Amino acid sequence: MAKDNRIQMLPAEWRASTTLSGVYALRMLGMFLVLPVLALYAAGLPGAADNKALVGLAMGMYGLTQALMQLPLGMASDRFGRKKVIYFGLIVFAAGSFMAAAADTLEMLVAARAVQGAGAVSAAVTALLADLTRDGVRTRAMSMVGLSIGLTFSVSLVLAPILTELVGVPGLFALTGVLTVISIGVVAWATPNPQISKLHEDAEAQPARMGEVLRDSRLLGYDFGIFALHASQMALFTALPFALVDLGWDKVQHWKVYLPATVIGLIAMVPLVIVGETRNKLKQVFLLGIACVAAAQIVLxxxxxxxxxIGLCLAVYFIGFNVLEASLPSMVSKTAPSDLKGTAMGVYNTMQSVGLFSGGAVGGLLFQHYGFSGVFGFCTALLLLWLLVAACAPAPQPVKNLGFAVPPAWQGRQEPLRQRLSAVAGIEAVRFSSDGQTVYIKALQEGFDQTAAEQIISGAN
Structure with missing residues (x-):
């Protein structure tokens, strides 16, 4: 197989990538849209009675059920079929959204958020996308999903206060439910059906090999990082909207604060990530991102x-947040063995969900008892601890992951192929899928003779 820029996506692969990115984005839109307005809304419901701890639980509860259901639903998709599990998860998520729209007490809202999180389809969507893409274009397809999530987050922060003025927070939840129902139709009629469904080690979690990932201290550092990033984010939005209201800004005006901050964050993120990836400065850019989010919390x-x-803090915060959201998955991919990349990302995604829950629950509890200083003090301590952990960790190698289909001539001859490939300049590691149909190569970004590797695999050399 050739490099990504030599391989054109087939029409079916484009259709799979775009439709599943859309489904992923629509689901995340439902979570992100309410993020900047939910705390204020929840605090006004019957049963709140200045109970900020329960407000925080309403913010983060979906993260707990999402963490619990993500792996089981991914495994279920292997057994019962990708699309069937995606339909089930989206139906559950839509039901939770409509429940949240109808909730008239804070306790009902917490329960509805728990149902929303239980519709955790990310693992099944990833597995379906892996089934529908070839090894040589799969990384590009997955990056399209990641890009859609990042854009959805930024757009949601700005749209949420504006839409809230038009339809209210219950309307946001109802809109989420409607969009989710539409996304079921997209999966059913627009997303291709896979001809073969199988385990893709570079994209799916392997529960039996989870221990190998959990014993890697570098991967654990990244897992702690995504936990800290999203715990502090959820705690931030549990308290910050109240600070803006205290300064005389009605919630429907909050977009005027979020818009410039998110735009600055997106614009500044692009060159920083490019420098990190292309000039082997990933650790330096990574540490800068942590320093930005920590500095913003310190000032708050x-x-x-x-x-x-506050506006300046948010601009600095979103620069760091966007850099970290883009660089963390890349660092996990560079560090994990190629045939364990899906498992490493499964643990990583689970810790992200745990962070969302913990940030809401702990942030709400601290806000109730210690006010703003308690929340932002917690975020500051957590992020400074992460900065210390990251500074002490080794820099990730400047490598890239490639996957190639094993042609018939090499079937059943894995060891000779491994030996031949290991002798190619720039190749760091060679692994095979469990069925022997795919060879995974981890190679240096500079100095890798990809042409020689392709010739060996094709049998031309």
Whole structure:
């Protein structure tokens, strides 16, 4: 197989990538849309009675059930079929959204958020996308999903306050439910059906090999990082909307604060990530991202005296947040063995969900008892600890992962193929899928003789 820029996606692969990215984005839109407005709405429901701890639970509860259901639903898709599990998960998520729209007490809202999270289809969507794409274009297809999530997050922060003025928070939940129902139709009629469904080690989790991932201290560092990033994010949005209201800004005006901050964050993120990836400065850019989110929390902890200071903090925060959201999955991919990349990402995604739950629950509890200083003090301590852990960790190697179909001439001859490939300049590791149909290569970004590797695999050399 050739490099990604030599391989054109087939029409069916484009259709699979775009439709499943859309499904992923629509589901995340439902989570992100309510993020900047949910705390204020929840605090006004019957049963709140200044119970910020329960408000925080409403913010983060979906993360707990998402963490619990993600792996089981991914495994179920192997047994019962990808699309059937995706339909089930989306129906559950839609039901939770409509329940949240109808909730008239805070306790009902917490329960509805738990149902929303239980529709955890990300693993099944990833597995379906892997079934529908060839090894040589799969990484590009997965990056399209990641890009759709990042854009959805930024757009949601701005749209949420505006839409809230038009339809209210219950309307946001109802809109989420409707969009989810539409996405079921997209999967049914627009997304191709896979001819063969099988385990793809580079994209799916292997529960039996989870221990190998959990014993890798570098991967555990990244898992702690995504936990800290999303725990602090959820805690931030549990308290920050109240600070803006205290400064005289109604919730429907909050988009005026979020819009410039998110735009600055997106614009600044692009060159930083490019420098990190292309100039072997990934660790330096990574540490800068952590420093940005930590610095923003430190200033918020020191005081919330003016709207300008909050706006500046958010701009710095989103620069760091966007850099970290883009670089963390790349660092996991570079560090994990090629045939365990899916398992490593499964653990990583689970820790992200646990972070969302923990940030909401702990942030709400601290807000109730210690106010803004308690919340932002917690976020500051968590992020500074992550900065220390990341600074002490080794820099990831400047490598890339490639997958190639094993042609008939090499079937059953894995060891000779491994030996031939290991002698190629720039190849760091060679692994095979469990069925022997795919060879995974981890190679240096510079100095890798890809042409020689392709010739060996094709049998031309």
């Amino acid at each position: 902890f020191a005081g919330l005296g003016s709207l300008w200071s």
